[in-house]
Amino acid sequence: MHIHFLIHESFEGPGYFATWAARHDYTISATRLYLGEPLPADDAPFDLLVILGGPQNPQTSVEACPHFNSLAEQAVIRQAISRQKAVVGVCLGAQLIGEALSASYAVSPEPEIGYFPIQLTKAGEADPKLATWAPEELVGHWHNDMPGLTEHSTVLASSAGCPRQIVRYTELVYGFQCHLEFQRADLPPLIEHDQPAFASPKPYIQAPEVILAHDPERMNQLLGDFLDQLMLAYQGFHTDSVPGDSAQPLKQ
Template sequence: MHIHFIIHESYEGPAAFSQWVTDNGFKQTSTHLYLGESLPAVIDFDLLVILGGPQSPLTRRDECAYFDVEQEISLINRCIAKGKALVGVCLGAQLIGEALGAKFEHSPQREIGYFPITMTDAALASPLFEYFQLTEVVGHWHNDMPGLLPTSKVLAYSQACPRQIVEYGDLIYGFQCHLEFTQTSISALIASAFEQDAMFGEQWVQHPVDMAATDTRAMNRLLFQFLDKLVLKYKAH
């Protein structure tokens, strides 16, 4: 298996995804957009993982010179046409929705920290999520949420956001939440992107000290188990 990552910012990298790739002996490549790297022209990978960032699908090139939403949507559509597996996280989930014609929306509440999600009946019936309990505590860092199509399945929601995990197709999944956070990666995100004055006091914003101290291993294992199942499903196609 060859896994390719689209990385928008230095402080929002693959984190636990990389551990899964290494543990399985898979090939890993990345596009670091913040360094000016170009998106891949040749789709020689099996799974594309599009990570998060402070941008939104409405962000223009004059606002962020290295973020080109049309190019990312084009890459996503080429991957779908080739039958590749796709996982989008946060911004990545919104971009997958946009590529399929599902416009992103603002989440009812901003969520930053570790809070529970609730799995839907569709998730509990899916072999890819068989290791998930009805509720699981996972990471969050968002203002927006992915759009939905009539064929989309919402697999998880939270009190603050009705779209935490979305199935767009057999091999296409969007995670508004962050199961990939580790103590190392969340510390980098806090240092780079936590706007203390703007965020303190909001109901669904956790104190950064508490975030940095949270043990992420349980939710990381859930991510690994989902990815293992996704790989098996991909190989069976």
């Protein structure tokens, strides 16, 4: 299996996604957009596309952020979906998936920064990719917005501050507004970048010291469990692929 990451900023990296890939001996590649690297070609040989977060939103213009081209990324996402690849978006990435499918993002009822519980919906409890999840789980957050919903998408989890925390767009395409990939060592640069967010008290913004004290092991494992099931579904979907297709046996 080959995983490709779209990375918008140096301070929002793959986190546990990369740890999970390494544990399975999957190969990885990345487009570091903040360095001006080009987006993958239409026929790029990946099995899973992961679009990470960033301070932008889908309407941020190239003039406002020269290394972020929302429409170009949406085209990459649509192409991956049309090629029946697995696609996971996190935060901004989830919003870009919705936009790519003609579902406009929205402002979340509350900004959330820190670790707060999400609750699975009935559909979430029934989704086999979330089989190891409890009805309520404590996960990471760092957002002001939330992904749009298509006619056929399904909300799998919500929180007190945001009603669209996990969205299933298709059996191979998921959006996570929450951040299960956070690892403790990765967070200081993100905290430093968003210092102004901590200046005004809000109900769902925790202090940096509280955020840094949290152990993310449980939510990282939940992300790994989800990804394992997603790759099994992807492999099953491609069992009849012609020789030379990018799908390969899943390593356990």
